[in-house]
Amino acid sequence: MKKHLLLLIALLAMCLTAGAQQRKLNVYGVGFYNLENLFDTCHDAGKNDYEFLPKGSYRWNGMKYTHKLHNLAQALGDMGTNVLKGVGCAVIGVSEVENDRVLADLCEQPSLKARGFKFCHVEGPDRRGVDCGLLYNPSLFKVLDVRLYPYVPTAKQGDNYRTRGFLAVSGELGGDHVTFIVCHLPSRFAGPYYREVGAEQAAAVKNRILAKDKNCKVFVMGDMNDDPTDKSISEKLSGKPEISEVGKDDMYNPWYNILVKKGTGTLQYQGSWNLFDQILLSPSLLNKGEQKDFRTLKYVKKEIQRMPYLFQTEGKYKGNMKRTTAGGVWLDGYSDHLPVVVYVAKESGRDDKADFDGKLPELTETEQQFLDKCAEELKGYIAKDKEAK
Numbered sequence: 001m002k003k004h005l006l007l008l009i010a011l012l013a014m015c016l017t018a019g020a021q022q023r024k025l026n027v028y029g030v031g032f033y034n035l036e037n038l039f040d041t042c043h044d045a046g047k048n049d050y051e052f053l054p055k056g057s058y059r060w061n062g063m064k065y066t067h068k069l070h071n072l073a074q075a076l077g078d079m080g081t082n083v084l085k086g087v088g089c090a091v092i093g094v095s096e097v098e099n100d101r102v103l104a105d106l107c108e109q110p111s112l113k114a115r116g117f118k119f120c121h122v123e124g125p126d127r128r129g130v131d132c133g134l135l136y137n138p139s140l141f142k143v144l145d146v147r148l149y150p151y152v153p154t155a156k157q158g159d160n161y162r163t164r165g166f167l168a169v170s171g172e173l174g175g176d177h178v179t180f181i182v183c184h185l186p187s188r189f190a191g192p193y194y195r196e197v198g199a200e201q202a203a204a205v206k207n208r209i210l211a212k213d214k215n216c217k218v219f220v221m222g223d224m225n226d227d228p229t230d231k232s233i234s235e236k237l238s239g240k241p242e243i244s245e246v247g248k249d250d251m252y253n254p255w256y257n258i259l260v261k262k263g264t265g266t267l268q269y270q271g272s273w274n275l276f277d278q279i280l281l282s283p284s285l286l287n288k289g290e291q292k293d294f295r296t297l298k299y300v301k302k303e304i305q306r307m308p309y310l311f312q313t314e315g316k317y318k319g320n321m322k323r324t325t326a327g328g329v330w331l332d333g334y335s336d337h338l339p340v341v342v343y344v345a346k347e348s349g350r351d352d353k354a355d356f357d358g359k360l361p362e363l364t365e366t367e368q369q370f371l372d373k374c375a376e377e378l379k380g381y382i383a384k385d386k387e388a389k
Helices: 001-016 062-078 098-105 192-212 231-237 258-261 364-387
Strands: 025-038 089-097 116-122 131-136 141-147 166-173 176-184 217-222 265-268 270-273 277-283 300-306 338-347
Touching: 001 025, 025 062, 025 176, 025 277, 062 098, 089 098, 089 166, 089 176, 089 217, 098 116, 098 131, 116 166, 141 364, 166 192, 176 192, 176 300, 192 217, 192 231, 231 338, 265 338
Parallel strands: 025 089, 176 217
Antiparallel strands: 025 338, 089 131, 116 131, 141 166, 166 176, 217 277, 265 270, 300 338
């Protein structure tokens, strides 16, 4: 891994040095990180966030929240800096965030504020209140449109099932139209069918975006709660392990072989690795065969972020991720997941932008009706909150 990373750095250095070739490449980092229960200390009306209140089971208070923000900002700020020193990622998708406030507080942390980080977030119907978000450096990425596409339950799941949806952010990166779809598929406890439905719906959103702009570069990212080999990813999202296998309706999953051939991942369970945290890429982001066409953004490399401070260094769980809390004990850690980054590159100086308005597809009638129903339900939960006081 270290040898490959040094090779990448050397390659990018050559590409970025004037005169090394007849062209220079601008390189961008795109990341994802599960922030593991980034809650503030206040109750959000209508949400079941009671375990993350000062009197809740986590005894969540201002000191723990402040430490959590500081720790996460350190990791987020370091993402991508192995390759892009002093710059880091242009865009980072995140999951398990409670609301706008926690993302605003996160962006105010010195390591992120110094780069001017901003965020996108839309409140979703998850009853605990956990959502997905997108952090971005506005000097590198311009937001054009933001929309939450809901996870609409099937008849088999029942009309009352509620979970986080798919946060889509359309924008401009390196002069190209890109869209990030940030997901957090249902937990392992729900069973594979729930994640397969979610992956199928995420794929449908991706297809609607490409139907509107066939040249859009789409990244589907998130905590999939499934490995690249599972049906939800390999079939429903059609995530292929090799670039040569990717057809026009498929996606490339650069993490497949990291798990299958190298036996490592982004989280551990009972001593075994899983790789739930993935970023998949649409075909227009790929160079196939011997092709070296960087006139538009193209995929270069992937990397699991393994900063030493993200791991336990002693005790029973040495080598595991250093979580915020484990076994009821506050560890002052980071997350139970590791971050991931992909790097994309484009020739510098290219101003031949294609025409695009960046507008995301409208919600379907079914999606809108579902969100309207969730909004009415939330009003009822808020009313019950007031009665309970």
